[in-house]
Amino acid sequence: MKFDDALFNWLQMEIVAAGRPDDRAALDTRDFFLQILTEDHGVAEVGIAETDDDFVTVAYVREGRPGRWRAPRQAAEQLLIDINANPKFNEQ
Template sequence: MRLDDALFNWLQIQIVADARPDDQAAIDTRDFFLQILTEDHGLTSISVDRVDDTMIHIRYEREGRSKVQMIPREAGEQLLSDIDANPKYN
């Protein structure tokens, strides 16, 4: 899995896990993507650094260097919106 895809997937499920702290499936899935990011891509200290009106900024370290990946906010929050809109998940 490409780094950009893994970061995007991690972000989406991180947002879901934050919004639904009792959702064990979301937590397990978040941990799965975190494992991919750390083991396959060598990332450390992965976190949502900032959220503004249009972008979500993910900060991480790789090979001792701090980097930021920006993802459109609407795309990052889409999975949670889809889950909230589906009554069988609420």
């Protein structure tokens, strides 16, 4: 998996996990993408640095070097919106 794809997938799942902290599948999936980032791409640290109206900025350390990466906020948050809109995923 390409670095940008792994980072975007991690970001989407980080947003889903934050929005659904009791969703074990979301947490496990986020951790899966974190594992890909660490094992396949040498990422030692990763986190959401800031969010504004248009973008989500991710800060990371890759192979000892800090970096920043941005994704459109709408795209990053879309998975959480879709999950929350689906009654199948919101049954009590």
